[in-house]
Amino acid sequence: MRITIEIDSKSEMEKLSALFKKFNINAVNIASADETALTVVKGDKTIDPKSLFGIWEDQPQNMETIRKAGWQRKPGAK
Numbered sequence: 001m002r003i004t005i006e007i008d009s010k011s012e013m014e015k016l017s018a019l020f021k022k023f024n025i026n027a028v029n030i031a032s033a034d035e036t037a038l039t040v041v042k043g044d045k046t047i048d049p050k051s052l053f054g055i056w057e058d059q060p061q062n063m064e065t066i067r068k069a070g071w072q073r074k075p076g077a078k
Helices: 010-022 063-070
Strands: none
Touching: none
């Protein structure tokens, strides 16, 4: 079982740690917000998107046809 508790201050962490010790809970994994932060990678600005304009000019698309093509499931697949 995994339980996530978000704590805003060090004093709250100390109180929670004391509670775990009082109830003899030893299997605790602590991850700080700094450890779980996602890294943002900048995209390649040298790519020219103009070449993508008009790629569906000969085959007009709408959301329904895109969904039908993208969400097809094989029979028996879960």
